[in-house]
Amino acid sequence: MYKMLSVEYRKMISGRTLLVSISLGVLISIINVIENQSFVTWFLEGAMIGTSFSTINLYVRWIGVDQLTLGSSIFFFIFPLLAAIPYSWSYLSEKQQGYTNHILVRAKQKNYFVAKYIMVFFSGTIAVVIPIIINFALNALVCPNSTPHVLNLLTPIGQGSFFSKVFYQQPLLYCVAACFLYAFWGGVCAVVALTVSLFVKKPLFAMMSPFVFAVGGDFLRQLLVTPTSTTKFETSPLALIRATSYNMNPAWYLISIILGLILATFSIVYLKGSKNEIL
Amino acid sequence: MEIEMENVGKTIRGTVIIKDISLHWSSGNIYWLQGYNGCGKTMLMRLVSGLIRPTSGKIFVDEKILGKELDFPPSAGILLENPAFLSSYTGFKNLSIIAGITGNIGKEDIKTTLNRVGLDPDDKRKYRKYSLGMKQRLGVAAAIMEKPELIILDEPTNSLDESGVQMVIKILKEEKARGALIVMACHEAERLRDVSDAIYTIEAGAITKVITH
Amino acid sequence: MKFFRTIRYDLIRGILKRPHFLLMPIISVMLCLRCSYILNLNEVAGSWLDYVMFCFKGMKPYNSITVEEGFMVPLLWIVLLGAMLYTSLEYPFKDAGTIGQQVILRSDKRIYWWLSKCIWNLLTIFACFLLIYSSVAAFCIANGVPMIFENFYEATNVIFSEVNDSFADSVILSRTTTAVLVTIIMPIISTMAISMFQMLLGLFMKQIYSFVISMAVLIISAYSTFPLALGNYSMVIRNEHILESGMKNVVGFILSTIGILLSIAFGSAAFTSFDIFQDKKNC
Numbered sequence: 001m002y003k004m005l006s007v008e009y010r011k012m013i014s015g016r017t018l019l020v021s022i023s024l025g026v027l028i029s030i031i032n033v034i035e036n037q038s039f040v041t042w043f044l045e046g047a048m049i050g051t052s053f054s055t056i057n058l059y060v061r062w063i064g065v066d067q068l069t070l071g072s073s074i075f076f077f078i079f080p081l082l083a084a085i086p087y088s089w090s091y092l093s094e095k096q097q098g099y100t101n102h103i104l105v106r107a108k109q110k111n112y113f114v115a116k117y118i119m120v121f122f123s124g125t126i127a128v129v130i131p132i133i134i135n136f137a138l139n140a141l142v143c144p145n146s147t148p149h150v151l152n153l154l155t156p157i158g159q160g161s162f163f164s165k166v167f168y169q170q171p172l173l174y175c176v177a178a179c180f181l182y183a184f185w186g187g188v189c190a191v192v193a194l195t196v197s198l199f200v201k202k203p204l205f206a207m208m209s210p211f212v213f214a215v216g217g218d219f220l221r222q223l224l225v226t227p228t229s230t231t232k233f234e235t236s237p238l239a240l241i242r243a244t245s246y247n248m249n250p251a252w253y254l255i256s257i258i259l260g261l262i263l264a265t266f267s268i269v270y271l272k273g274s275k276n277e278i279l
Numbered sequence: 280m281e282i283e284m285e286n287v288g289k290t291i292r293g294t295v296i297i298k299d300i301s302l303h304w305s306s307g308n309i310y311w312l313q314g315y316n317g318c319g320k321t322m323l324m325r326l327v328s329g330l331i332r333p334t335s336g337k338i339f340v341d342e343k344i345l346g347k348e349l350d351f352p353p354s355a356g357i358l359l360e361n362p363a364f365l366s367s368y369t370g371f372k373n374l375s376i377i378a379g380i381t382g383n384i385g386k387e388d389i390k391t392t393l394n395r396v397g398l399d400p401d402d403k404r405k406y407r408k409y410s411l412g413m414k415q416r417l418g419v420a421a422a423i424m425e426k427p428e429l430i431i432l433d434e435p436t437n438s439l440d441e442s443g444v445q446m447v448i449k450i451l452k453e454e455k456a457r458g459a460l461i462v463m464a465c466h467e468a469e470r471l472r473d474v475s476d477a478i479y480t481i482e483a484g485a486i487t488k489v490i491t492h
Numbered sequence: 493m494k495f496f497r498t499i500r501y502d503l504i505r506g507i508l509k510r511p512h513f514l515l516m517p518i519i520s521v522m523l524c525l526r527c528s529y530i531l532n533l534n535e536v537a538g539s540w541l542d543y544v545m546f547c548f549k550g551m552k553p554y555n556s557i558t559v560e561e562g563f564m565v566p567l568l569w570i571v572l573l574g575a576m577l578y579t580s581l582e583y584p585f586k587d588a589g590t591i592g593q594q595v596i597l598r599s600d601k602r603i604y605w606w607l608s609k610c611i612w613n614l615l616t617i618f619a620c621f622l623l624i625y626s627s628v629a630a631f632c633i634a635n636g637v638p639m640i641f642e643n644f645y646e647a648t649n650v651i652f653s654e655v656n657d658s659f660a661d662s663v664i665l666s667r668t669t670t671a672v673l674v675t676i677i678m679p680i681i682s683t684m685a686i687s688m689f690q691m692l693l694g695l696f697m698k699q700i701y702s703f704v705i706s707m708a709v710l711i712i713s714a715y716s717t718f719p720l721a722l723g724n725y726s727m728v729i730r731n732e733h734i735l736e737s738g739m740k741n742v743v744g745f746i747l748s749t750i751g752i753l754l755s756i757a758f759g760s761a762a763f764t765s766f767d768i769f770q771d772k773k774n775c
Contacts, residue, residue: 024704067562070715074708077565081704156562204582207700219571223526227533238565291767328597331767350601350764357597363590376505377591380497380598421594 004107004115011090012119018086018127025075025082025131029063032071033138036061040143054152058143059171063135064178065244067156079128079241080210083186087123088193089203091116096203113273117191117266124190125183132182136175147171160248177251178243184258185241189214191265198272214238280306280341280352280428280460282327287336289322289484296322298484299336306428309451309461311471314481320464321359323481324431327462328357340429356427358435362418366407370417371400374424383425392424397446411438419447423454430454432463448474495604501595502612505587507619512579516620517627519572523547524631526568531647538647540632540639541665544675545651545734547572547624550727552655552735553717566714569727570707573683576620577706580687581699583616584609588768596768606763610756613691617684621676641671655735662733673741674731682725682744685751686710692755695762719743722751 012018040056059065066072075082094100103112148155150168157167162181167174189210197206217237234240234247240257243249282304289297297319304310312320325331326338329351338345340352364373374389390400396416409417415438422430436444444467451474454461465471472478480488507513527546531538538546551566587595599605632639643665649656652663665671686706693702713723717730717739724730725744732738 020701024701028708070563070712073563073565073715074711077711078704078707081700081707085700085704202582204699208578208703215567215571215574218567219522222567223522226529325767330593330597332765350603351597351599353600355597357593359593363593365591373591376501377594377598380494380501380595382493382497 001111001115004111005118007103008115008119009122012087012123015087015090017089018123021082021085021127022130024085025128026134028071028075028078029131029135030071030138031074032061032063032066032069032135033142035069035071036066036139037142054146054149054155056143057146057148058136058139059145059148059167059175060152060155061143062139062175064132064175064182065155065157065167067242067244075131076238076242077215078211079185080189080192080214081208082131083124083128083189084193084207084210086127086190087120088190088197089207090120091194092197092200092203092206096201110270110274113269116273117194117269120190120194121187121262124186124188126186127190128186129179129183132179156244156246160250161245162243162249162251162254181243181254182241188258188261188265189241191269192261195265195268198269214241280354281339282352282429282460283339284327285337285339287326287333287338289326289331290334296484297326297333300484300486301336302479302486302489304460304462306460307455307458308476309455309463309474311475311478312462312464312481313466313478318481319484320481321433322484324357324359324433324462324464327429328352328355328359328431330359352429354425354428355431356422356425356429357431357433358418358422359431359433362414362421364406364414364417364421367405369403369405370398370409370413370420371402373406373417374421377421378424381425389424392420395423395446395450396420397443412440412443415439416443416446419450423450426457426459428459430459430461430463432461432465434465435463436465436467444470494598494600495608498595498599498604498608499611502608503615506583506612507616510579510583512582513619513623515575515579516623517630519575520547520624520627521631523568523572524628527651528631528635528637531650534646534650536646536650537644538637538651539642539644540629540637541641541643541671541675542647542651543628543632543637544625545643545648545728547628548675548679548726548728549651550729551714552729554715563715565711566727570710570714572624573686573710573723573726574707576617576683577687577690577703579620580613580616581690581694581703583612584691585694585699593768602764602766603760606760607756609691610688610759613687614684614752617687618680621680621683625676641668642666643671652729652734655729658736660733660736660738665733670733674728674733678731678741678744679726679728681748681752682722685722685748685755688752688755692759692762695759695766719747722748 043056054060063072063075148168148171157164163174163177166177192210192213193206196209197203200206214237221236231247233253234245234249239245240249240254284300284302287297287300288295300323312323314320322331326333329345329349332346340349343349345352365376368376371389371393374392375386378384378389393400396419398413398416398420406414406417415435419432419435422432435447439447448470451461451463476492478490479486523546524543527538527543548569550569554563596602596605629639645664648663652659662670665674686709689709690702690706693705709721710723713721717724719739722744724739725748728734730739732740
């Protein structure tokens with residue numbers, strides 16, 4: 001099993017797609033930094049007299065929390081794609097090229113799929129977390145560091161949000177927790193694509209599947225919303241990916257969904273993958 | 280058809296694939312390229328077919344420069360790498376689609392060609408159900424069906440049984456008699472030596488020996 | 493003659509034989525249902541044109557400085573355009589990886605292959621729009637909605653409620669030419685330009701990356717009213733005939749046309765010098 005993991009890790013790390021996905025994410029996150037830089041300059045020139053530094057502080061403008069900039073909008077819209085691009089297509093590609101034949105005569109089928117699952121998950125986590133961390137570091141050069149104020153209306157974190165108390169008391173700790181959240185979401189998006197790849201023939205469709213599910217889910221949700229329909233908890237897939245949301249998304253709620261998805265996808269990959277004949 | 284290469288070279292990402300090749304080929308002849316795996320045979324065939332451009336030198340097809348005055352040889356049929364067709368269509372349908380581009384041949388010609396290569400024109404199986412040998416035969420059929428002036432065959436006997444190899448040799452003779460210029464790479468040394476008019480030995484992208492009959 | 497045969501090959505393989513187009517009627521009927529619900533809720537009746545305008549509504553111009561809430565991606569609009577871009581994404585380079593080498597060789601000139609793909613791309617987008625308009629029409633006929641090329645003021649008020657304090661004087665598109673411009677010409681030509689750009693990018697990178705970039709273009713268009721963000725011109729709500737100080741149609745038409753022509757030109761220049769390898773699988 002360890003050897004299988006090692007082989008999969010080397011394949012994942014040496015692929016160009018991981019680098020491209022991370023580069024794309026970093027490029028998009030830099031857009032957020034550039035926007036923040038001009039906003040901070042404009043603010044400090046006296047444009048918003050009477051408003052506190054909470055409006056421009058690092059923890060509010062950082063891509064993981066911000067909802068106002070173009071950079072954060074693009075990043076979180078294509079988040080499922082960024083996570084799926086690096087390695088989720090690998091199983092389908094290897095199967096179509098006949099590479100799986102070489103592996104399966106040398107290793108147990110279930111070990112192959114477990115190792116594949118773990119590495120696909122890992123590829124999704126690093127593809128999204130590295131740009132977010134780099135964004136934080138770059139924004140720290142631009143935005144002042146101060147504890148966010150709970151009365152600031154521009155901060156999209158309220159009661160019922162993910163680790164909201166931590167955000168207003170220990171914002172750096174909040175950022176670490178949010179990074180973990182995004183890492184797990186990235187992993188989940190990647191393994192959803194892997195799971196779909198067990199059932200389809202086109203690597204492109206498998207890669208796009210988490211994006212299609214997220215956007216499609218939101219699309220259906222918007223079609224079905226009525227003036228009287230309210231949900232206590234967040235139900236929008238694209239909003240669930242973010243730590244900040246307009247409906248409640250407490251930590252236990254998000255962690256439950258993530259664990260549920262991991263369990264479901266792992267079960268499918270393990271059971272279907274181990275039992276399938278590789279043709 | 281006359282094909283002439285003047286000091287043709289090809290470099291990809293810093294690696295020299297073809298090194299300073301000059302040669303002259305004419306219709307009614309079979310030219311056999313031989314060499315170890317990775318010596319540049321397929322790349323040379325790709326250059327002649329116009330699919331890739333030379334980094335240096337010129338390739339003339341009937342005195343026109345390939346890549347400048349001509350994009351591709353005016354009448355060519357190729358079998359390069361693995362045969363690739365549409366998996367959800369039959370062999371006949373695949374050939375019909377390709378033949379529809381030039382519009383030079385009809386259904387009867389396609390059926391005749393399929394019979395020549397040992398495939399059943401009425402076979403309803405889709406391409407994805409074909410065995411490797413059948414796919415190879417279809418690839419040969421695609422290369423010869425329009426009676427092109429230039430035929431390029433890269434390892435045409437791959438995956439073929441004894442009858443398939445005999446079929447290829449027979450087709451080579453027939454096409455040569457028709458006046459086609461045939462360029463091929465193949466490892467069936469014993470059988471093709473007698474069929475070829477010239478044998479080019481390629482090593483590390485350069486022609487090291489030429490034997491003409 | 494070979495050029496026209498190449499085009500015919502692409503039209504048959506690339507349009508007639510692809511199930512991707514089914515996305516258009518499905519999405520547009522869902523949007524019509526939503527529109528119908530909204531209009532019924534407000535007890536107003538709409539026309540075919542109102543339904544079409546709802547499908548391509550988009551979102552009002554976003555101001556990141558004065559706005560009180562975060563930027564929300566206009567999902568209904570982006571899904572419709574995204575489906576069209578997905579439809580025009582895969583075919584050219586998937587084809588090149590299979591039977592394409594044989595087709596390119598028989599096309600005589602490399603530029604014929606590229607031009608044929610350009611024509612295919614433009615016709616694909618046009619076919620998508622045709623399917624959307626037809627689906628909306630079918631929905632309207634089935635639900636007794638008037639099939640007229642004019643919008644009703646009450647319905648337009650409801651559909652564009654977020655901007656009705658800054659409506660343009662010509663918001664009632666009672667002149668057919670204006671209605672055609674706003675709901676047909678501008679969305680089609682701007683989407684064609686983005687699709688052509690996506691196909692041009694596909695020459696240099698994997699299709700998934702070109703799709704990511706075209707999605708980014710759509711989001712940039714929703715976020716900013718910068719004239720070069722061509723997606724703006726496919727949003728009816730931002731059209732100068734709907735919104736005061738909206739996007740200028742002339743500018744949009746010229747920029748989109750230039751975008752299409754530049755994509756064709758750059759693609760021709762690039763493809764003429766490319767090495768064609770069959771095993772270069774695009775994904």
